[in-house]
Amino acid sequence: MLRAETLFKTFGALQVTKGVSLEIPAGIRHAIIGPNGAGKTTLFNLLAGELAPDEGRILIDGQDVTAFAPDRRARRGLSRSFQKNNLFLSGTVRDNLVVADIVARGYGAHFWTRLSDNRRAHEKTAEIAEQVGLADLLDRGVSELSYGAQRQLEVGLALMPDPKVLLLDEPTSGMSPEETGRMLQLIDDLPRTLAVLLIEHDMDLVFSHADRITVLNYGEILMEGTPQEVRGSDIVQETYLGGKAH
Amino acid sequence: MRNLMSFRSTLAALTLIALLISWTNAGYFGMEILAEIAILALLAMSLDLLAGYTGLVSLGHAALFGCGAYAFAVFTAFWGWPPSLSMLAATLLTGLIALIVGSVVTRVQGIFFIMITLAIGEMGYELVFKTRALGGDDGLAGIPRLDLSAIGVDLNDPGVFALALILLVAVCYLLLKRLLASPYGAILVGLHDNAGRMRALGLPVQRYQTSIFAFSGAIAGFAGTLSAQHTMFISPQLLHWTTSGEVLVMGILGGLGTLVGPVIGAALITLLRHELSDLTDYWGLWLGVFLIIAVMGGKNGVVGWLEAGWNALTRRGETSKQSDRSKNDAAG
Amino acid sequence: MLTDSGFWFVQLLNSLQLSMLLFLLSVGLTVIFGLMNFVNLAHGSLYALGALFGYSIAQATGNMWLAFILAPVCVMAVGALIYVLIIDRMRKAGPMKQVLVTFGLIFVFLDAQRYFWGSDQLGVTSGIPFSGSFELFGEIYPSYRLFIICVGLLVFAALYLLLEHTRLGAEVRAGVDDPETASCLGVNVERTFFTVFLIGSALAGLAGVVAMPAFSAEAGMGVSILVPTLVVVVVGGLGSLKGAFAGSLLIGTTLTFGQVLIPSFASMLMYALLVAVLLIRPSGLFPARG
Numbered sequence: 001m002l003r004a005e006t007l008f009k010t011f012g013a014l015q016v017t018k019g020v021s022l023e024i025p026a027g028i029r030h031a032i033i034g035p036n037g038a039g040k041t042t043l044f045n046l047l048a049g050e051l052a053p054d055e056g057r058i059l060i061d062g063q064d065v066t067a068f069a070p071d072r073r074a075r076r077g078l079s080r081s082f083q084k085n086n087l088f089l090s091g092t093v094r095d096n097l098v099v100a101d102i103v104a105r106g107y108g109a110h111f112w113t114r115l116s117d118n119r120r121a122h123e124k125t126a127e128i129a130e131q132v133g134l135a136d137l138l139d140r141g142v143s144e145l146s147y148g149a150q151r152q153l154e155v156g157l158a159l160m161p162d163p164k165v166l167l168l169d170e171p172t173s174g175m176s177p178e179e180t181g182r183m184l185q186l187i188d189d190l191p192r193t194l195a196v197l198l199i200e201h202d203m204d205l206v207f208s209h210a211d212r213i214t215v216l217n218y219g220e221i222l223m224e225g226t227p228q229e230v231r232g233s234d235i236v237q238e239t240y241l242g243g244k245a246h
Numbered sequence: 247m248r249n250l251m252s253f254r255s256t257l258a259a260l261t262l263i264a265l266l267i268s269w270t271n272a273g274y275f276g277m278e279i280l281a282e283i284a285i286l287a288l289l290a291m292s293l294d295l296l297a298g299y300t301g302l303v304s305l306g307h308a309a310l311f312g313c314g315a316y317a318f319a320v321f322t323a324f325w326g327w328p329p330s331l332s333m334l335a336a337t338l339l340t341g342l343i344a345l346i347v348g349s350v351v352t353r354v355q356g357i358f359f360i361m362i363t364l365a366i367g368e369m370g371y372e373l374v375f376k377t378r379a380l381g382g383d384d385g386l387a388g389i390p391r392l393d394l395s396a397i398g399v400d401l402n403d404p405g406v407f408a409l410a411l412i413l414l415v416a417v418c419y420l421l422l423k424r425l426l427a428s429p430y431g432a433i434l435v436g437l438h439d440n441a442g443r444m445r446a447l448g449l450p451v452q453r454y455q456t457s458i459f460a461f462s463g464a465i466a467g468f469a470g471t472l473s474a475q476h477t478m479f480i481s482p483q484l485l486h487w488t489t490s491g492e493v494l495v496m497g498i499l500g501g502l503g504t505l506v507g508p509v510i511g512a513a514l515i516t517l518l519r520h521e522l523s524d525l526t527d528y529w530g531l532w533l534g535v536f537l538i539i540a541v542m543g544g545k546n547g548v549v550g551w552l553e554a555g556w557n558a559l560t561r562r563g564e565t566s567k568q569s570d571r572s573k574n575d576a577a578g
Numbered sequence: 579m580l581t582d583s584g585f586w587f588v589q590l591l592n593s594l595q596l597s598m599l600l601f602l603l604s605v606g607l608t609v610i611f612g613l614m615n616f617v618n619l620a621h622g623s624l625y626a627l628g629a630l631f632g633y634s635i636a637q638a639t640g641n642m643w644l645a646f647i648l649a650p651v652c653v654m655a656v657g658a659l660i661y662v663l664i665i666d667r668m669r670k671a672g673p674m675k676q677v678l679v680t681f682g683l684i685f686v687f688l689d690a691q692r693y694f695w696g697s698d699q700l701g702v703t704s705g706i707p708f709s710g711s712f713e714l715f716g717e718i719y720p721s722y723r724l725f726i727i728c729v730g731l732l733v734f735a736a737l738y739l740l741l742e743h744t745r746l747g748a749e750v751r752a753g754v755d756d757p758e759t760a761s762c763l764g765v766n767v768e769r770t771f772f773t774v775f776l777i778g779s780a781l782a783g784l785a786g787v788v789a790m791p792a793f794s795a796e797a798g799m800g801v802s803i804l805v806p807t808l809v810v811v812v813v814g815g816l817g818s819l820k821g822a823f824a825g826s827l828l829i830g831t832t833l834t835f836g837q838v839l840i841p842s843f844a845s846m847l848m849y850a851l852l853v854a855v856l857l858i859r860p861s862g863l864f865p866a867r868g
Contacts, residue, residue, distance in 0.1 A: 086446070102429045103447040365809065376842040528692065534687075
């Protein structure tokens, strides 16, 4: 569903992505791990189109999208959440989800209909709110939400377009254990037609919920494999897991 | 929340009633002032669409206003077109120019957007100022008004003209309110709030920003055709960036992103200017002080203050506060 | 006339002199912009204030040198007042609101200046240093204008040394580069802001008082100089000394020679330049932040 072929990216003299290739079929939950500065977020930005790679190709569902801007990739079925909450702070939860629905279904140019009459949009909004556990908070202002609830909305926005490929950038960062549990359940329950790529710090989480794992270090792929393979790998133990308490 | 929505609509209705009451009491000069208020209200509302709702603060808006006025003057006074056709053509022409300008200026953001709109607006000002054929710094005179005598309306009567303009503002307000309650309106607010996330969700951001720039510009051009008919004389000052600034001040003083705020701001500033300029030569000083107080007061202009007061009066237990723009978002 | 080398040399000097005035104005604005991320639209008013203070001081004492020194100090005091009363309180309100407040200040300053100094053009006629003139390629050129050029160059050199070789300079560079990191590294950001704002105000005042003997002083002069100054800041690149200098030269030259070659559309040329730079290099010619 999502394919990256030998991506390279340099900032000045710093090579932050060195020949990274990924292949994520539909239904797979694929995690990227690696120490800070390994180039995880840069890789995400390359995939989402916020950055242009120096070399390499990116394909969504077989189509080359390397030259596409972020909005055009999004319209091809790629959706992402952000590491730092990136919401519409002046609105309510409902406003946020509705505006995402408008963008996702492409009826933003409709200036003649009343938004409040659009029952389908409100049904979809309610459905996603239910899915991310915000059903009771629909009319709450986003800036008043707890950090964890904002995090849930962050993922909710990314789910709104019914994407083919979902990029989740540390979806559970800063969450309480209880909230983390709910978020994991959510990720587990995502339809199996979806290709999911997630960056995650929490190793336990990665090993128990991902189907495949890519380990990045200094912009390079150290190894890729199933959680068992990665856990068993000596290099990974040495360069990454060794220093950690996990 | 519903409470506050109807509060804003009530405020709009009260503003209209206040304008109509002053119309019934106004003498000749009163009519002139009311007409001026109506035109500036229209212009300020169009800037509110751009600055208040979409977050694109333009200091080149007056140039589009002037463009409409000059186009109307050229079409009628030079080419002898009928005023009705000239109004339509001038509005469309301004909209087209705004479309082209908008597709360029929306490539930059924030403070750079202010600068580039200022620069392009000043280019327009210089062009008119230096073009002898357009009267240069002397301006143009001899502009006719729309002839509605066929339906028994004489727009050359100051009272009739003022009333027509007030009603036009009311109609425009309702149309724009409706527009803002549409999916398109929600997109505008979303762009103001977080254009980056809109892009990530799949919105071609620049295209939408350009569209509202063009639409808002067309309304400004339309207001310009009315201004040319009102004073029957136009000068390059209409296009100057300080005119944009003054209209922006009207919006801020009244409350940006509220639609009714700019109308109130236009009325207040115009009235104060006429009242205070009798008392003092230093009108600008007061304008500046009002602006500083309005911005530093932390509330969203007059509308913000009134809403805060209303909230305080009606507060019950756990009435949840909503932020300003979300109310608009769900309006209608 | 257009093939006369003396004429062109005079134009070159004129453009240099305008460039240096623009530099004195824009350097303060650009560093404040780069450091505090807001545009002080009232910066031009401080320029007018410098000229007007200078006029009054020169009238009262008959000593222009005293005016050169005292006027910037007075303007700096006004700058301090604005900072404490308004800008400091607006620090958390976001750049847009700060811009709007300083926009209001333009109106206040303009009328306050009209109130105290009237609306007429004011000029001093006696006691001006370098009031002679010299001849070059058959053209008479007033020496005072060379003095303006020298002041600009001296300030550029002084600011360069200040930025590169003092602790304040290092703090400013760090702050422009990355405000968050700078404050983490123990830079007292608030104090740096204040100092830079004062220096910027004083330089605007200096530009005003230095320009006054050549162009006379009037209340509206701050508004008309503001736009070219902002253009310099954006074209040169935010927060950069080099950018302010290069931008000033570019805009000063464009305006002066545009005036000669296409008299009607000199300022249009400047705006066209701004639009071109914004579209091709949105961060300006020499941005301080990479």
